[in-house]
Structures are given as structure tokens and as C-alpha cells.
Amino acid sequence: MRPPPLLDVRDLRRNFGSFAAVDGVTLSVQPGEVTALIGANGAGKTTFYNLISGRLRPTGGSIFYRGRDITGTPPHSITRMGIARSFQITNIFDQLRVIENVQVALVIRQGKGTRWWRRAARDEDLRLQAGELLERLGLSGLAMARAGTLSHGDKRLVELAIVLATDPQLVLLDEPTAGMTPEETHAVVDLIARLAETGPQTFFLTEHDMDVVFGLARRVFVMHRGRLLAEGSPDEIRANPEVRNAYLGEEVY
Ligand SMILES: Nc1ncnc2c1ncn2[C@@H]1O[C@H](COP(=O)(O)OP(=O)(O)O)[C@@H](O)[C@H]1O
Ligand SMILES: [Mg+2]
Incomplete structure (x- = not known):
């Protein structure tokens, strides 16, 4: 059945x-x-x-x-x-590193809102969680890159990481x-x-x-x-x- x-x-x-x-x-x-x-x-x-x-x-x-x-x-x-929907690429913060983008997504999931991202960037736990997620996706190599410098294809992969960070x-x-x-x-x-x-x-x-x-x-x-x-x-x-x-x-x- x-x-x-x-x-x-x-x-x-x-x-x-x-x-x-x-x-x-x-x-x-x-x-x-x-x-x-x-x-x-x-x-x-x-x-x-x-x-x-x-x-x-x-x-x-x-x-x-x-x-x-x-x-x-x-x-x-x-x-x-x-239910998560892929964000538009424009929702990626170009000036942040890939791992920081994922951290922001994790913070949003915890309901603290985007303006807390500066604090989020210093939160060790979130950093670890974001690192683990990127590793699961095979994207560890991109973690420290500025999102703005990524190719279109890599941005879409990071977008996927951001979507998954909301735990849908x-x-x-x-x-x-x-x-x-x-x-x-x-x-x-x-x-x-x-x-x-x-x-x-x-x-x-x-x-x-x-x-x-x-x-x-x-x-x-x-x-x-x-x-x-x-x-x-x-x-x-x-x-x-x-x-x-x-x-x-x-x-x-
Ligand atoms: N906001 C809108 N106002 C008027 N027509 C729209 C709007 N959004 C989509 N359409 C029309 O609806 C049809 C389906 O569009 P869309 O859902 O974007 O198709 P797809 O994603 O399969 O390419 C198209 O003819 C499009 O022009
Ligand atoms: Mg379409």
C-alpha cells in the first residue's frame, strides 16, 4: 500500500x-x-x-x-x-562567505530574523552546524569563498544549502x-x-x-x-x- x-x-x-x-x-x-x-x-x-x-x-x-x-x-x-522553495539567487548575500550565508539561514529558521546575522556569525554552534551541512552537500571547499565570487552553478548549489538549512x-x-x-x-x-x-x-x-x-x-x-x-x-x-x-x-x- x-x-x-x-x-x-x-x-x-x-x-x-x-x-x-x-x-x-x-x-x-x-x-x-x-x-x-x-x-x-x-x-x-x-x-x-x-x-x-x-x-x-x-x-x-x-x-x-x-x-x-x-x-x-x-x-x-x-x-x-x-515546505521550502528555492530562493532566488538574489537572496544570497554576495558580500558574505558561503558558510556565513548558511549561518544566516540557520538563524532565520530559529526565528531570530536577519538583523541578528552579525551575532550569528560569531556563534560557534551555528558555525559548526553550517559546516556540517556544507559537508553533507559536498560543498566544504566553497565554505570560505565570498558568495559574490561564485559561478552561477556554485551559487545554485549554495542556494540549495540555504534551502536545506531551514530543515524542510x-x-x-x-x-x-x-x-x-x-x-x-x-x-x-x-x-x-x-x-x-x-x-x-x-x-x-x-x-x-x-x-x-x-x-x-x-x-x-x-x-x-x-x-x-x-x-x-x-x-x-x-x-x-x-x-x-x-x-x-x-x-x-
Ligand atoms: N502575474 C502574472 N500576470 C499575468 N500573467 C502571468 C503572470 N504570471 C504568469 N503569467 C502567465 O502565465 C503563464 C504561465 O507562466 P509560468 O507559470 O511562469 O510558466 P512556466 O514557469 O511554466 O514557464 C504564462 O503565459 C505567463 O505569461
Ligand atoms: Mg517558470
């Missing part, structure tokens, strides 16, 4: 004016199962994530997290419940490999795969590039013009002619 879903989304909708960016999507994410939402640019993936993370209010439908209805819950409450159960990653070189993409995919295997987080990511997720996700949902077009294992999705047509018919970057 399958365990109850971690995330259960039913008939979710979001209109912008008369345009339905998310048009009745029903899907669920099982605990411990890397899940991907793929679709061409403009399919509605980011809007869907904005609905789950509480940044946007749905026009209709409902969202259940661990059996609890969280539809319309504000973003900070959703974060506290254990469900991690939403919106196109985690966007703008990356093939090597950087490989590094991120590798890291997510390793983290997913060791737990305890469940990863739910979006991608416009199908190939990126096929080695990573166990379950794939395909979104097309606001609707779900298909769902299945990577093999099933790869073999699905409708999915192929949808992708060929759209501009894929």
Missing part, C-alpha cells in the same frame, strides 16, 4: 484576468519520491509553485499538505510547516538547472540525487528540459498550457506521443 501523499493538489486553478495559467491541476507527491513537473516555458509551472508556496492565491481548487488543507495559507506559515520536509525547486552549463547541470542533478537518496527531504522540481529529470525523478508530471497532459515514470513519459507533440509544438529553450 502506498503511504498517504505528502502533497495532494486537487483541481488547482489560477486565472490572470480571463487567462487560466493553471487550469485544473490534480497531482500528488509521495514522501521520499523525487517528483518532477515538466513543461515548456509558459506552461504554468512557476505559477503552480507560487500557489503551493502561498505566494499566489488559487482561483479554485485545494492544496493538502500531510493531510491538512493549506489552501490560501500565507507563505511564512507554509515555510514553517516544512518538502523542497520545491523551480528549474534548479536554469542557465547552467552541462557540467553545472550535472553537478546539481548529482547533488539532488544524493540528497534524495539519503533523505529526509522529498524533492519536487520543475524543468523545461525533459532530459534533465529523466535520470532523477521517479514520477513525472507533464504540464501543457496550464493543464496536466500526462503522468508516469520517466520511461512512460518518454514513450508518450502526446508529450512529444506538445514539446515539438512549443518553443523549448
Whole structure:
């Protein structure tokens, strides 16, 4: 028997004016199962994530997290419940070292707020915790680098460390490999795969590039013009002619 879903989304909708960016999507994410939402640019993936993370209010439908209805819950409450969404890279403090960025994230998790970061930087415990997290992610080599000097790919890895510092159960990653070189993409995919295997987080990511997720996700949902077009294992999705047509018919970057 399958365990109850971690995330259960039913008939979710979001209109912008008369345009339905998310048009009745029903899907669920099982605990411990890397899940991907793929679709061409403009399919509605980011809007869907904005609905789950509480940044946007749905026009209709409902969202259940661990059996609890969280539809319309504000973003900070959703974060506290254990759903983390990748921050934009602009939320990394460029002038701080990587390890200090992680320390700030740890402080925020403890509810002290960002203005305490100076004190945080001197806190030995936090320093140790941040060091351990970076080590777990294989990023110890970056710990002392100023975040502003990192490559785009390394910044995204640090972003992942910052997300994990909040100790989430469900991690939403919106196109985690966007703008990356093939090597950087490989590094991120590798890291997510390793983290997913060791737990305890469940990863739910979006991608416009199908190939990126096929080695990573166990379950794939395909979104097309606001609707779900298909769902299945990577093999099933790869073999699905409708999915192929949808992708060929759209501009894929
Ligand atoms: N705030 C908004 N106002 C109006 N239209 C929007 C807004 N956000 C997204 N859209 C539109 O919704 C559609 C889906 O966008 P988005 O969710 O960003 O797709 P994806 O992330 O799959 O590329 C696009 O046509 C986009 O232009
Ligand atoms: Mg998007």
C-alpha cells in the first residue's frame, strides 16, 4: 500500500484576468519520491509553485499538505510547516562567505530574523552546524569563498544549502538547472540525487528540459498550457506521443 501523499493538489486553478495559467491541476507527491513537473516555458509551472508556496492565491481548487488543507495559507506559515522553495539567487548575500550565508539561514529558521546575522556569525554552534551541512552537500571547499565570487552553478548549489538549512520536509525547486552549463547541470542533478537518496527531504522540481529529470525523478508530471497532459515514470513519459507533440509544438529553450 502506498503511504498517504505528502502533497495532494486537487483541481488547482489560477486565472490572470480571463487567462487560466493553471487550469485544473490534480497531482500528488509521495514522501521520499523525487517528483518532477515538466513543461515548456509558459506552461504554468512557476505559477503552480507560487500557489503551493502561498505566494499566489488559487482561483479554485485545494492544496493538502500531510493531510491538512493549506489552501490560501500565507507563505511564512507554509515555510514553517516544512515546505521550502528555492530562493532566488538574489537572496544570497554576495558580500558574505558561503558558510556565513548558511549561518544566516540557520538563524532565520530559529526565528531570530536577519538583523541578528552579525551575532550569528560569531556563534560557534551555528558555525559548526553550517559546516556540517556544507559537508553533507559536498560543498566544504566553497565554505570560505565570498558568495559574490561564485559561478552561477556554485551559487545554485549554495542556494540549495540555504534551502536545506531551514530543515524542510518538502523542497520545491523551480528549474534548479536554469542557465547552467552541462557540467553545472550535472553537478546539481548529482547533488539532488544524493540528497534524495539519503533523505529526509522529498524533492519536487520543475524543468523545461525533459532530459534533465529523466535520470532523477521517479514520477513525472507533464504540464501543457496550464493543464496536466500526462503522468508516469520517466520511461512512460518518454514513450508518450502526446508529450512529444506538445514539446515539438512549443518553443523549448
Ligand atoms: N502575474 C502574472 N500576470 C499575468 N500573467 C502571468 C503572470 N504570471 C504568469 N503569467 C502567465 O502565465 C503563464 C504561465 O507562466 P509560468 O507559470 O511562469 O510558466 P512556466 O514557469 O511554466 O514557464 C504564462 O503565459 C505567463 O505569461
Ligand atoms: Mg517558470
